[in-house]
Amino acid sequence: MRRFTAFLLVLLMSFGILPFAAAAEPSRMVASFYPIYILAMNVLDGIEEIALDCMTAPDTGCLHDYQLLTKDMMKLSDADALIVCGAGMEAYLPDIAKQFPDLPVIDCSRGINLIPEEHHDDDEDEQEYNAHTWLDPQNAIQIVKTISESAIEIFPDQKDALQQNANAYIERLQALDETLKEMLLPIKGKRIVTFHEAFPYFAQAYGLEIAAVINEEHENTLSPAQLTQVIEAVKAAGVPPLFTEPQYSAAAAYAVAAETGAEIYTLDPLASGEIDSGAYETGMLANAAALLEAFE
Numbered sequence: 001m002r003r004f005t006a007f008l009l010v011l012l013m014s015f016g017i018l019p020f021a022a023a024a025e026p027s028r029m030v031a032s033f034y035p036i037y038i039l040a041m042n043v044l045d046g047i048e049e050i051a052l053d054c055m056t057a058p059d060t061g062c063l064h065d066y067q068l069l070t071k072d073m074m075k076l077s078d079a080d081a082l083i084v085c086g087a088g089m090e091a092y093l094p095d096i097a098k099q100f101p102d103l104p105v106i107d108c109s110r111g112i113n114l115i116p117e118e119h120h121d122d123d124e125d126e127q128e129y130n131a132h133t134w135l136d137p138q139n140a141i142q143i144v145k146t147i148s149e150s151a152i153e154i155f156p157d158q159k160d161a162l163q164q165n166a167n168a169y170i171e172r173l174q175a176l177d178e179t180l181k182e183m184l185l186p187i188k189g190k191r192i193v194t195f196h197e198a199f200p201y202f203a204q205a206y207g208l209e210i211a212a213v214i215n216e217e218h219e220n221t222l223s224p225a226q227l228t229q230v231i232e233a234v235k236a237a238g239v240p241p242l243f244t245e246p247q248y249s250a251a252a253a254y255a256v257a258a259e260t261g262a263e264i265y266t267l268d269p270l271a272s273g274e275i276d277s278g279a280y281e282t283g284m285l286a287n288a289a290a291l292l293e294a295f296e
């Protein structure tokens with residue numbers, strides 16, 4: 001019996017199941033939220049020595065006004081690096097730096113031409129930028145480069161595999177960009193109304209014009225004054241199609257549509273979704289199809 005117990009112990013340890021086998025566990029990188037996780041997943045594909053975790057649940061969506069949870073902090077306690085979108089998406093970074101001063105933070109807004117954001121609060125002096133960088137595939141390529149180069153610095157032993165993965169994914173993203181350019185060429189210059197301020201990088205990449213944004217402040221409901229403002233903007237723009245987003249309530253969009261006669265479609269900012277290494281490409285192609293349908 002004792003021999004069996006010892007055997008079981010060895011077996012469990014070999015699978016890293018027992019806590020004192022922790023030394024044998026792989027290194028860990030943590031991505032702040034879904035889109036960064038999907039891009040990082042492709043960079044780390046098949047590299048068993050580096051595990052990848054998503055700090056927030058994959059259905060969280062954008063991290064605007066996100067409050068850190070204890071379980072998020074716990075995921076960082078033994079991480080080797082935190083990969084963030086940057087450009088202001090993760091407003092809680094100072095709290096993380098306070099709690100984990102030695103944790104390397106990989107800022108994926110590095111090297112990206114950020115789009116400045118207009119001020120809604122007059123009391124803020126600092127220039128803010130739109131943080132939805134990943135919705136332009138060229139920015140996604142830059143993010144993949146930042147993740148792979150930083151990972152190579154932290155894990156030099158994995159250089160070849162990281163480089164190979166990054167190159168293969170960049171090739172796919174380049175092909176995706178070319179496909180999207182071709183698909184969206186017939187609707188170049190068209191106006192759209194989006195639900196939240198997620199699509200300026202996408203619009204810039206494919207020559208679309210965002211005529212209005214229904215919910216600029218990520219609030220659940222719009223005040224009557226805000227609603228009137230959006231309705232006026234939609235009318236002034238010649239009633240372009242409205243695009244809601246899967247993770248937000250479409251009530252405001254329906255209110256605007258009822259007043260303007262605008263048609264409603266869906267665009268996904270890909271800020272949440274399925275854990276699948278091809279999710280970015282699938283989602284971007286679905287968005288292009290939705291846009292084409294809206295202008296058919």
Ligand SMILES: [Zn+2]
Nearest residue numbers: 062064196198
């Ligand atoms: Zn957002």
